[in-house]
Amino acid sequence: MEKDKAVDSRAAMDGEIGILARRKIEAGIIAPIYEVMRERLGEEVAQSILDTAITRAAIAAGKSFAAKTPGGTTLRTFQELQDLWTQDDALVIEVTKATDEEFHYNVKRCRYAETYKEMDLGHIGHLLSCNRDGVFCTGYDPRITLERTQTVMEGASHCDFKYRFDAKAKPASE
Template sequence: MDDHKDDELGILARRRIEAAIIAPVYDEMRKAVGENKARDILRRAIRRAAIDAGTEMASRAAGGADLESFKAILPLWTKDDALTIEVIDDKPGVLDFNVRRCRYAETYRAMGLGEIGEILSCNRDGAFCEGYDPRIKLTRTQTIMGGASHCDFRYRADPPQKT
């Protein structure tokens, strides 16, 4: 592992910087094309970026991308106390956890971007999996960003294809 990895900017800090750049662009899009169209454009752009990020991260997964290597990179999202996670189940092909505190949600709300926080953050989670390994499926029925007490992440992985 590279020694400089600990010096890398955490994802929470990156999201804060991205949001500061996106906010005025989003505001101009709303004025130009309306709220619904602006939200749709932003949702599609963030989703595409998340898929691309998943693909890029998968290319660096030692031994290949799968749910087990995905579990190993989870600390990237929790760095800097960004998420407080309660693991419910962790076994081959399964990862279930609840997020009890989400500083991503707190950050977007503090920036006045709570109304698009779901697009900027939650929208990425399943899309990232698509790029990382399409066999990984995320089910989530609620989020802190949406007003729930916790986010319920439930990951399942289809078994590898027989060749």
């Protein structure tokens, strides 16, 4: 219950809606723009443009979260953000490792993937959502890296997230 209050109060402080609801709204805005790009430029170029734009937005979001993190960023502070992505039952996850150097979990259910498929956007869902994961953490703290070999979005039974923290690497603020 306390954990839920922390998530609610953080969202209320920011005046933000949950990330799943935000992604659905964004996808509704992006879909017709993407269709025009696809018609005029072709699928490959349209996807490349979308990938570049979302990557830039994810890095900027990571930097914004980092700037609001009291005392600086670590893998532990990054782990605390996970509640924002699981809010509203958006993800069902199983954490398999959570230390100062590694954070591993499997996503058993992904409502982001379900939402994009319901919106007939499954073919670009990886661009709208999954591709953000690795670059968000880079924006948040370049010492954090993600290894993932499969996603629900692309048809796997689960997503396998393995974040690592390299304490020897140079932090963004230096």
